[in-house]
Amino acid sequence: MASSLTKDSPGTPGDEKTFFGHPRGLATLFMTEMWERFSFYGMRALLPLYLVSDSGLHMNAATATSIYSIYLAMVYLLAMPGGWFGDRVWGPRKTVGISACVIMIGHLTLALPGQATFFVGLALVAFGSGLLKSNISTMVGHLYKGPKDPRRDGGFTVFYMGINLGSFAAPLIIGTVGEKWDWHAGFALAAVGMALGLVQFLVFTRHLSPRSSITPKPLTKAERNSTITKGMVWLIIAAVFYGIVVVTGSYTLNWALIPITLAGLVIPIAVLVRIKRDKELTDSEQSKMSGYIWFFVAAAIFWMIYDQGGSTMSLFGEKSTTNNLLGFDFPTSWYQSVNPILIMALAPVVATIWLALNRRGKEPSTVVKFGSGLFLVGVSFFVFMIPLTMAGDGTKVSPMWLVAIYFVQTVGELCLSPVGLSVTTKMAPEKYSSQMMGVWFLAVTAGDSVTSLLSLPPFNVDLNKSGIVGAEAAVAVIAGIAVWMYRRSVKALMGEVR
Template identity: 70%
Template sequence: MATSLTTKHADARQSGRASGGTFFGHPRGLATLFMTEMWERFSFYGMRALLPLYLIAGGPAAGKGSQGGGLAMNAATATAIYSIYMAMVYLLAMPGGWFGDRVWGPRRTVAVAAVVIMAGHLTLALPGEGAFFAGLALVAIGSGLLKANISTMVGHLYDGPDDPRRDGGFTVFYMGINIGAFAAPLVIGTVGQNYSWHLGFALAAAGMALGLVQFLFGTRHLDPRSSVVPEPLTRAERQAVLRKGLYWLIAAAGFYAVVVLSGAYTLNWALVPITVIGLVIPVGVLVRIKRDRELPAADQSKMTGYIWFFVAAAVFWMIYDQGGSTMAVFGDTKASGQLFGIGFPSSWYQSVNPLWIMALAPVMAWGWMWLARRGQEPSTTVKFAMGLVLIGASFFVFVVPMALSSGGGKVSPLWLVGVYLIQTVGELCLSPVGLSVTTKMAPAKYGSQMMGVWFLAVTAGDCTTSLLSLAGVDLNGTGVVALEATLACIAGYAVWMYRRRVIALMGAVR
């Protein structure tokens, strides 16, 4: 039976906050979510650091002397698969949020998600292409279930959108993400790239197991709303969902059975439809919410304003996520594997961004607060514009080492370190602010689902990258990289130009 938030629950929430202590000035439950997310991100980013390198290992795009035993794909196919995988992780955050809102509640959904993620990494640890793609699917499903709901639980810890600690809480939570992301390539990347790909994947499963244990032991510190199913499915709705799901499953199985039996199946028969779906669904979801007649006029206005943030974020993530594909392959094949005489595996490049975040996030959080006390903090729209211009600038810089290595030589790793630095500053302008503004602007009816909508911006960006790769566009070419950089800067300027209009649509949210 679904629980509801009664006065008793509200009293328990207040007493729990009073007796549970604090975590860097924030509710004690933030520590539980911080540690859970840290270990989940350790598993996720460890596997992600290995993914493009494993795909090209032994193939034509592999670096000289790199470990064999991978899937021997070219760089374009590896980029497409990597981008689709990332897109699916964030696309599945939408049904993950729906499960939190309508079936299990956020707390139970996160626990189930952790088990699915562990199973996925253990499947990746098995040899064979079939096990590899099955493992990727399980990790994507589990990550989708977890992402929206754990962020929603962070929001539950605070007293509404106007709680002054809220943005700071999401920034602290963001630090947990990046501690796990920093350590993962150093541990999982080293073991996987230098010793055994599959042992590396198994270490990712161990990381998620630690996160699950932390979560189960710390749930007493969470807000009681995290166990609530805000809008439980009725019996008729549940039957309708199961029926529609079964119809789609039968249709897909029948279609691919015909393709396989006819001998026409290639990997693109799977990659292209998924990519198109990843572009169509975000648009469809936004249209559905925007056309919901039950939403009051204030929420309708906020959703119109939110579309600006969504499109801006999609452009940002289209470039940013190439740090794990286009830039990762470049680091493996065209950047030196030594710095100051010390050798390192190319998977370590994936630790640079989280290292910069840990160094800069407290500084920027303090800077926003310092400006806020003086009434000079930039609005959310201006922060988004700054993020877009910076991500564009990072790819303008990336063009330089690409040109320097075009003759066959290898460039200094410091070029990539510098590119990641610019991207990190842009990320800190946009990503934590985007998470926070999503929880502030979300209609009550779409609480967890709106977090899924935010992650759909990543899906749209990554699917664009994948579609370009599948269409034969050389994402490793300087012309395309410069074009992407120009697009991001133009988008940033557009957001800045129309900032007053967007602010008006946001109502009281800032």
């Protein structure tokens, strides 16, 4: 499968093949990530629709939004322990292989009927995705000769194309099968996608760098025993607590949702506080961390709104849009393919604009790009208020309203997300250089946890009301303006980073 995408590299012997001029192992990782994203985004497109459907779990929209948001929050939260497993326990290559198996089993479990099996499957997919997320990107880096290898940035660009190809195709295929035929068949098809990715990963793993099989800093025997002991203690405490709740007849779904949501808020804050209070950091590193907190909070607000594209907006699409374009009816899950195709179309355009402005000495600073992304995601929800108001009397609106909202959000994402990844690596204290990418993902966790918390008691907010959408939009726009107004102060904290 992967070898069919390779070609001879100019100037190299015929038996030395490359993948679009890059190390052949990139094809293996490209295909693995493409199929993993295919399974992930296909299941994600079905998730909120299945939760509210009469033929699914028949939940209300608030509970469905909360579960969806918690699921996304946990995927990004688990990226940190996923990186830890790769660094300390199994090494990146073994961790990716195991995590792919866990994801596949999770999707198969989702394909079984029953609410209990559904939540077990959802937990397995979240755990497996968290394990895989950090390590597969690390393995891409291993293919190149250090950060100065001229092919490195291009290699990651090709790799991210795999992400968008998988996420574009998944709703069209898995979404159609799940919505039009059978929900569980859709989840099973997601398992097939992950199985294809796993098989080609195992078959072509020989093309990967030997470094990917090495555990950089393996646990000592004492550390291993301590980790297992602490894990068992927490597991016993949780089992006893929830056992008492169940036996007393007090258990409801909120007993699981609320603690997980609160953890998704507390853990990111605790991690930032721990790093900020580390007395081993230099004054320069302390200053950069103070500046980074601005970016982190801004990113959390951004993702709080952006990730509702798969929950709040998807449920609106199901209930209040015609789902018909030029006489062609389509499933609601197809809306989730809009963002990936816009990313593929607009990313080169945005990159070209930045380069053109840079040549003229007018490229916006990192802070201004960040503020712009936050401002745009707020504007997208102001736009959302229009179809929400139009549909208030039961009228079904054109699907182009959602396409327009996704368009504005995608432009905002291209302003904020790549810059966020870059500034995270540049501002990371040396002591935490390998952990800071996980910290960046925690901004997604925090944002999605806020969305979940709003949907749960005691708040019970209906996120599909124009007043709530307007309030979220106002928060994002005001935050974006605040970032712009204090840009000089943030730049001063960033030191030499721009």
